Amino acid sequence: MNDNDSLPPAAQGEPQSGLPRGVLSGIRVLDCSIAMAGPFAAQRLGDLGADVIKVEPTTGEWQRHAAAGGAAGNKINVSFLSLNRNKRSIALDLKSDGGREILRDLVATSDVFLQNYRPGVAARLGIDYDSLRELNPRLVYVSVSGYGEDGPYRNRPGQDLLLQAMSGAMLSAGQHGEAPQPAGQYLVDAVTASTAFEAVLAALFHRERTGEGQLVTVNMLDAITTLQMQELSVFTVGKVKQQRSDQPHAHVYIRAPYGAFKTSDGFIALAMPDLPELGRAIGEPSFLSMTSEVHGWSHRDELFEKTAAKLIENTSEHWLDVFAQTSIWAGPVYDYEALVNDPQIIHNGTFVEYEHPTEGPVKTPGFPYKFSATPARIDRGAPLTGEHTREILESLGVGGDRIDELIRSGDIAAVDEQATPAQTAEQPVRS
Template identity: 35%
Template sequence: MKIDVSQAEGAQQGAPYPLDGITVLDLTQIYNGPYATFLMALAGANVIKIEPKTGENLRSRGDLGGVAYPFAMLNSNKKPVTLNLKSEQGKEILREMVKKADILIENFSPGVMDRLGVGAEALQKINPRLIYGSSSGYGSDGPYRNYPAMDLVMQAMCGVINSTGFPDGPPVKSGAALCDFFAGIHLHSAIMMALYARERTGTGKVVEVSMQDATYCSLGSNYGMFHARGDAAPERTGNRHGGLGVAPYNAYPAKDGWVVVNAPADHHWRAICEVIGQPDLADDPRLATRTDRVVNFELVDELLEAWMKTQTKGDAAAAMLARSVPCAPVRNLKEVMNDENMLARGSLQPLDHPELGRINVPHSPLNMKGVPRIPLEPHLPLGAKNDEIYGEWLGHSREEIDRMKADGVI
């Protein structure tokens, strides 16, 4: 009996998942592409993760503790197969898969798939309905096309590093892999746009997202300050607003840590004055308006620092939040990975992982009212679905699959 794996398990149970019946061939690696396909898998798509025989690079990053948590985080609910695309038979098997697929996604360097003979143009001749999505550092054209790119490199090229840190200190990278995940989010969006277009036209599209393009707009406040002040604008503003246009806007030391406050509106400032026990400051002409507070931001910071030092970070944040002041304690990773709000909402879920034990892993942040969350399934070992995909879905016999293994194709 053959199983049509183009139907997600949720669809078989009658669950109305948005991408039921959509098959995705996922040739991506690390963070960028795998995050896009993770979102698709948790929307009901059947995501076939195609890896080289040695596995994608992120599988090998667990040398400080077994299987890497990031791999587990991004590869739930996917069906892993191995395939040697440097072999002719491997390419032919990919073409077989393309005939039955809806989407193919890769984040190799520009030109790699074309050199292998399985680029967008070649594959859409096989399946005109195929949506081909790709992501790279700088895009498939332009003078930077062939530059190698990883998140750290992209942060440097996109201005993130130069904008991060304190004015009197060196540039510092972001702790988050911003460029990778910005690109992954945009890649998902581009593919959903192409799916919608296919519904109207019947034909697939080629979509592309570069990490550089996806990151640019995130420094909007910094660009605004540079546009207004030119070379007089500071390159780095520490924890203050990137455009120095809001005060209070900073991280303030408490007894046991730090608290950030971002209070752009006048009513926020009046509430802060009440919280810190100095309501008369609301009428101080030096601080009455946002412009006044920006001009006198050092005074604003001194007032908040003096009060914050008398508080624990939890008490300070609670007092501010009780008056609807935008603020939060600066939390460590242990606190974030056990967040009660995300656990309550189901956007972070406990999972019994066969190699990592019991861990909290994220679900998709994309929610549709009335559609239940797909149950999370731990990521599977390398090639775990070879027999299902190549045998039951593509229809190869046991003998053919054994021969592919012997020949180094899978």
């Protein structure tokens, strides 16, 4: 697909393996992003076989120094480890002439450039789209921002919780008058990563048809807003406002009962059952004469209260067994330990395990869908800062003396200790 195809495997960043080459093999990605959204998108490209080169500051990317949950790791914290597998690291000072020169050389041999700098930073560094397309007109340039490339909020911090709050999503669940409840995961970062990943694939497909690269802009505000396609259409088209009531319903736009209910030994989830059928299952006679699509809206709090009063009387296992004999939608409320050990999760191969050279055994979510001919795979775990600086520069034809000179000047950073590729016994990301 580009000049990388003429390079030997080592120069392309393609470890040797008995597995088929990934669907994006031969594609080179320069990942200049930090935190979660950009790195997560780039990691997925790497899982599909792209040669992802993580361009870091000489002191390491920000996420290396911010350990979620305090999980610091040995040399790489879990936050960074989870978002940067299947990448090589080159550490450059992009404020220096030497660092920028190397980056421009890499751009000339790359297919995708991904960045989430603050507005204006890329232009100041001379690595904005207009500058880089002169070097490589086929380049797919992806810019990820919090609120958009311009506009009144362009300089606001693009932080997950702030965008969850602004998106309106927090007020689609919970109780009237109570504090809004954020999602239990970094929802906006994750959906933005998926959006950017999709955008790269679409832009590469366009380039295969036309030979043209292009600028792709993705912002977190639009990503989380468009995720709520159904909810927002109910408001904008159906003219139905968000109205939380006195009981903690899981969603304002779905009829009761709908939510998590306490049992005698835990919780179960119950999703919009037929009311007479639910009444027979739990022994609540008042539900028998109700119409689901009428009373499910007009009696939301009453339905929640009466259902809760019945379910607390017995165990989660009991109620799940009862509901399994009906057409009622019900399921367990898991913690992470239960999720990881669930038989369907194990059957699906949702989690992958490999040996990282500095962090030891790693068990982590894999890739979310499968290709029959070109499966996603893990060739290496997250790199040390600048672990592949020397290797990448040598592939550009830079001599050892020049590399040593750049290290001494501080334009680049490299590590002497080299981590080895992830030991996966040549297993695909999902089995």
